[in-house]
Amino acid sequence: MDNLDIHASTKALMNPLVLNLILSYMDAPTLKSARSVCTLWADLGASFLGKQVSVTFENCCRKVISKSKELDSLRPELARSVGLIMLPSHCDWVSLPKNLIANLLHVSHHVVELDVTMSSKFEPALEQLWRxxxxxxxxxxxxxxxxxxxGYLSLSEHLSGNYNANQDDEEDDVEFVVVTPKIPQFLTLPNLKSIKLVVKDQNDMIQDRGISSICQGLLNSSPNILHVAINASFYPDFTPCTKLETLVYTFIRFDDFWVxxxxxVDVxxxxRMLDTCRNYLTRLTLSCDTDWELAQPPILMLPxxxxxxxxxxxxxxxxxxxxxxxxxxxxxxxxxxxYNNGYFSLTDIFKNFHLPHAGITSLDMETVYFNEVETATKIARLFPSVKKLRLKFVICEDETDFLELRDxxxxxxxxxxxxxxxxxxxVCDSTYVRAVLLGLVTWKALTPIAVKFVGLDGKFGPRFVLNYEMEEILLSCRSLRWIEMSRFRMEEEKRIEFEEFIExxxxxxxxxxxxE
Incomplete structure (x- = not known):
């Protein structure tokens, strides 16, 4: 092999694209050796090694578990992306394992991403982690x-954590006082940019008080937080988050066991929660179920x-x-x-909107369709500058008028x-396809428009009729960006004719x- 060949081989082995392909085929021991070659190999190999190895810490009498795919020692510099699963052991210990605590002293400075999945029994341990x-x-x-x-215990027992299986049922009526946990003071998280919190399996109003205080403590300790996503049943105070840009908030509706x-959601x-971050937010997503059994459901009015x-x-x-x-x-x-899932229409959404906004340029709507000419006209008038549109209608078979849909x-x-x-x-009838296209053909430009028709789901989709009127409207819409039709029925011979017409x-x- 001459010098030119050696130079080409060396250059190839220093190409990140080539290296990533090679490293993806290596097992953990080989990756560990390859990372010692040079800095580039070490950096690229770290992510592949991280996917293959893990260190498991357990409490009780057990030591660090080692499996064939795991490292026999923990390298702190590798611990950039960490997943921590905290579930009760057979002996019901709910504190952090001692060997984990010892390693955290060396690891915590290297961690960039942390994903914690835990039982609510570990809330005190989680507090300890951040303190x-x-x-x-x-x-x-x-x-x-x-x-x-x-469980089926008295509320006073649940609050205190004490339970005697032999006590009389009459003692279940003992008065109690619910004490809201103090917001813990955590060490600062100076570079934390995003938090995602998900609470699952709640069935009691007071269950989330511990985790809500931890969440608040984390927010208070994160002066540079930019993005927050919360799926829970409490309402944090975002006052300390003066750089918060994006909030995704989902209120998790649940069945309260006690009542x-x-x-x-408490509107x-x-x-009030939104008011605490009103001066900073640039993007907001809200998803909250409303109790429709109320005579007058509360109206959501954003600050x-x-x-x-x-x-x-x-x-x-x-x-x-x-x-x-x-x-x-x-x-x-x-x-x-x-809104199509909740059987709401455009009219349901826009009925209380009365003032214009010429700055809105992008509008995306998913609703059930109920003869909406008046509301559609109102939307076009209130938001005259729309440039980008996504409109999804779910057709109601018994209540859709051909001309109304067109208009x-x-x-x-x-x-x-x-x-x-x-x-x-x-779509339950191909005439609705024609109605939609007749409406679209009046738009100022057809080239930016794409259309998707999906037939009614069921044992048999709607029959598509290719008659003279349908051919005429399809030809008039030939400059559309594209049209996709799915879940329709047509006899094979007629479908072949339709495909030939398209071609x-x-x-x-x-x-x-x-x-067919």
Whole structure:
């Protein structure tokens, strides 16, 4: 091998693309040896090694568990992405393992990502983790808490943790006082940028008080937090989070064991929570179930959020008159998702919106369709600057009028769209395809528009009829970006004719999951 060949081989082995391919085939011992070659190999090999090895710590009398795929010693510099699973052992210990605590002293400074899954019994141990250990380089934290199910005990027993199986049932009525846990003081997390908190299996109002105080402590200790996602049943105070940009908040509805009723979002508390971060947020996502058995469900009225640019509201009703330029002056992107699942229409969403917002340029809506011409006209008038549109209608078979559907789509013809996707689901008759296309053909430009039709799900999809009227409207829509039709029925001979018609006229139409 001459010098030129050696140079080429060396250059190839220092190419990250080539190295990543080679390293992906190595086992843990080989990777460990390869990382000693040079700094580049060490850096690239670390991620592959991290996927193959783990160190398991347990309490009780057990030592560190070693398996064939695990390292026989813990290298602190490798501990950049750490997953910690804290579940009760057979002897019911709920403290952090001593060998884990000892290693955390060396590891914590290297951790960049930390993913904790834990039983709620470990809440004191979790507090200890943040009180005693410093994570200066932690960027991303994910915390999943699995609530221990409350048994058929008295509430006073549940609060105190004491239970005598032989005591009389009459003692269940003992008075009690619920003490809210103090917000713990944790060591600062100076570089933490994102927190995701998920609470699962709650069935008692007071269950989340411990984890809510820990969550608040983490927020208080994270001066540079940018992104927060919470799936829980409490309402944090974001006042300390003066750099918070993105909030994704999902209220988890649950059945309260003690009062035997469902617990829904408390709208006033939600509004107060949002008020604590109103001056910083640029993106907001809300998903909260409402109790529709109430005679007058509380109306969601957002506080003024001056820097908000994008908002997504998922299946929440009713909404107040907050979608205007005075309240949300920098808003450009609006998404209403999941309203088709709750059987809500455009009218349900927009009925309380009365003031215009010329700054909104992107609109995304998922609803059930109920003859919406008047509401569609209102939307086009209130938000005249929309450039990007996604509209998903789920058709209600018994309540859809052909002309109303056509005119509803035609109501958006005033917009100068640069991108649009129209999705029509549960189509029960091919005449609705024609109605939609007749509405779309009135829009100012067809080239940015894509359309997707999905037939009604069931044993047999709707029959597609290719008659003269259908051919005419398909030809008039030939400049659409694309049309996709799925779950329709057509006899094989007629479908072949339809495919030939599509090919002959170079129509941008694709057919999928069609049956005879």
């Amino acid at each position: 005693m250990h410093y994570f200066p380089n932690l960027l991303h934290l994910t915390l999943t808490v699995i609530m221990i199910k409350v 035997d009723e469902e617990v829904y 006033p508390k939600l509004t 003024s959020i001056p820097n908000l640019m994008a908002i997504e509201i998922m299946d929440m009703q009713p909404l107040g008159n907050f979608l205007h330029s005075v309240h949300l002056p920098n808003l450009t992107q609006v998404t209403f998702s999941g 509803t789509l035609g109501s958006f013809a005033t917009w100068n769209l640069t991108s649009a996707l129209v999705e029509i689901e549960d 002959e006229h170079a129509l941008p139409i694709t057919l999928s999951r069609w049956e």
